[in-house]
Amino acid sequence: MKQSLFAFSVRKTLFLALFAMLAMGACKSKKKAVAPAPAPAPQEEVVKPTPTPSPARSAEEVAAEKLENYFNAVAAAGNPNSANQTIQETLGMFSNQETPVLIVIHEENGVKDYDEPTTIKKYLDYLKDTKKNLNYISDIRMDVSGKVSELELRRK
Template identity: 80%
Template structure:
């Protein structure tokens, strides 16, 4: 019985030693792999393309963007004084305070239904009172002087 126990423990010891040597050998090969620098990657020569000019915004696009900012500022103004100052700045972009503002409430087959027409002065006051800008600019018309002569809005 003692001989059997001895042979089992020897077999077990040899197995443990073999596993330990394999583990140590694997660690060393991993270290070598990590320590070796990666082979250089070939770099392709890229010809620099001629820079394309930035798209030029039309006067209408610039005006629409400024007006959207004014509308949001009036609606978000902290007090009446700030809102009134912003309204005065925005009105300078229009040909006059009676510039028509049309709000599209429905469109089907190219036929538009508008809410009751208003003026830019009244619309800005409406934004100040409600503190909500629920519309976006869908069409803007400019006069020869670069001032807004008509504005068409839609629901967001």
């Protein structure tokens, strides 16, 4: 009977030792996970080249965007005085108040049909009266001084 007790206690002892080793190994890995990581060594900061700017917009594109904003402001003006002030600012972008404004009403095979030609002053007054901007700028021509000399519009 002593032999069986001794054999049984050796198995028990080995099992407990194995269990203790596993438990100790698990504790170490928990400690590693909980312990803060050492601060990384300072690295040289890589200077990235600045991205090349998008291609510069032409004067016509800038003028067209400003004019669209002015046209919308005139149409949305709350009172005639603010509309008249915006109209005066807008007229400053044109070579004169009689600058032609052409409105395309139909185009087929590259042939354009225009509404009755008007001037920028009349068109701005039309926007002020109707309070609707139904057109967008499809073509803009500028003179050598950088002022708009002709404007072509289309329906939105």
